[in-house]
Amino acid sequence: MTKLNWGLIGGGEGSQIGPAHRLGASVDGLFQLAAGALDADAEKGRVYARSLGIAEDRAYGDWQEMLAAEKTRSDKVDLVTIATPNATHFEITKSFLEGGFHVLCEKPMTMTIEEGEEIVKISRRTGKKCAVNFGYSGFSLVRQMREMIAAGELGEVRLVKAEFAHGFHADAADADNPRVRWRYDPAAAGVSAVLADAGIHALHMACFVTGQEVSTVSADFASTIASRDLEDDAMINFRMDGGAVGRLWTSAVAVGRMHGLSLQVFGEKGGLSWQQEHPNQLHYTPLNGRTQIIERGAADLYNAAQKASRVTIGHSEGMPLAFANIYCDLAEMIHADKAAGSSDGAAFLFPSSEDGLRSMASVYAAVKSAHASGAWQDAVPALLK
Structure with a gap:
């Protein structure tokens, strides 16, 4: 299979998320990093891009230069990843979709519901996909949960x-650290901090594995450090369109918790439990039965889980390989698009612009609820009703 050309915006030297994207995109040999605008400092970005093997004429100073140049190339990039600060996502995503490129945007896709609706409309109109990096949905056993349900x-x-x-x-004492401070500044982060930054990953995962969408929410927010304008802890009750009841706790002040991403699903015939810090095991308990441990890489997993597993059983797979599964899904979609054909249904498990819009609508509904002492709010965006 011919390697696809990949472009990266943001994610430069010292970036928290850039290395995970570069590993994820490259590990299966499906993409080659062909172009980039990697830093807000144009020259620093060019130097770092060249150090990664990007040709000098495709080591761009900013995303506008990259868009203008790539549109004219016969070997233009097939996919652009946007790993820039939240407030820039909408403008860059919109511009590249309209320029004829598929996009993978870091979450949150946009800062507002209206922007999210516009991205969905542009993606539908142009036929170019906008995926959103809810990357934890790429873990093999998360996909096993989805298939079992x-x-x-x-x-x-x-x-x-x-x-x-x-x-x-x-x-x-860390309140003035610029790497922390912006997350609680409405001008930089938007209407929400920890929910929009971390909680929406867990909320998306709940929807991804159950096949249900969030319909209404009731929320309680807390800013436990007085200098913060936005919440650093939140409890969300939610109800789903398939009848499930949901509970979400998200926090940035839970001392002793590391990553802290987990999901439990309870049904009439059994329950499932998964923790991202122990990604190789999925606990399954059938009704009135004993708890079983499902191991990643086992021979009897569903196909979607098997496809998402690379390392032999008993060895750990981590976040970059979960990201890699999103890139695999996108590569299959792009090749199918080029061939005007079809591909395995598992190829389309990547989170879509509709998922990005739903997550932002849930955030806004939760903010409204928190300001109204937990009153239940509609979380379904108007465009998707």
């Missing part, structure tokens, strides 16, 4: 419990 092994899903709680912003 779809196959009816849990029966009707009754309850979902999701968490994404860490303690890395718990030190009040």
Whole structure:
């Protein structure tokens, strides 16, 4: 299979997320890093791009230069990843979709519901896909959960419990650290901090594995450090369109918690439990039965889980390989698009612009609820009703 040309915006030297994207895109040999605008400092970005093997004429100073140049090339990039600060996502995503490129955008896709609706409309109009990097949905056993639930092994899903709680912003003395401060500044982060930054990963995962969407939410927000304008802890009750009840706790002040992403699903015939810090094991308990441990890489997993597993059983696979599964899905979609054909249904498990819009609508509904003492709010964006 011919390698696809890949472009990266942001994710430069010292970036938290850039290395995971570069590893994820390259590990299966499906993409080659052909172009980049990697830093807000144009010259620094060019130097770093060249150090990664990007040709000098495709080591761009900014995304506008990259867009203008790539549109005219016969070997233009097939996919552009946007790993820039949140407030820039909409403008860059919109411009590249309209320029004829498929896009993988870091979450949140946009800062507002209206922007999210516009991205969905542009993607539909141009036929260019906008995927959103809810990358944890790429883990093999998360996809196994999805397949087990779809196959009816849990029966009707009754309850979902999701968490994404860490303690890395718990030190009040760290309040002026610029790497922390922007996350609680409405001008930079938008209407929400920890929910929009971390909680929406867990919320998307709840939807991804159950096949249901969030319909209404009730929220309680807390800013436990007085200098913060936005929440650093949140509890969200939600109800789903298939009848499931959901509970989400997300926090940045849970001292002693590391990553803290986990998901439990309880149905009429059994329950499932998965933790991202122990990604090789999925716990399954059938009704009135003993708890079983499903191992990643086992021979009897569903196909979607098998496809998402590379390393032999008993060895750990981590976040970059989960990201790699998103890139694999996108590569299959792009090749199918070029051939005007079709591909395995598992290729289209990547989170879409519709998922990005739904997540932002849930954030806004939760913010509204928190300001109204937890009153239930509609979380379905108007475009998707």
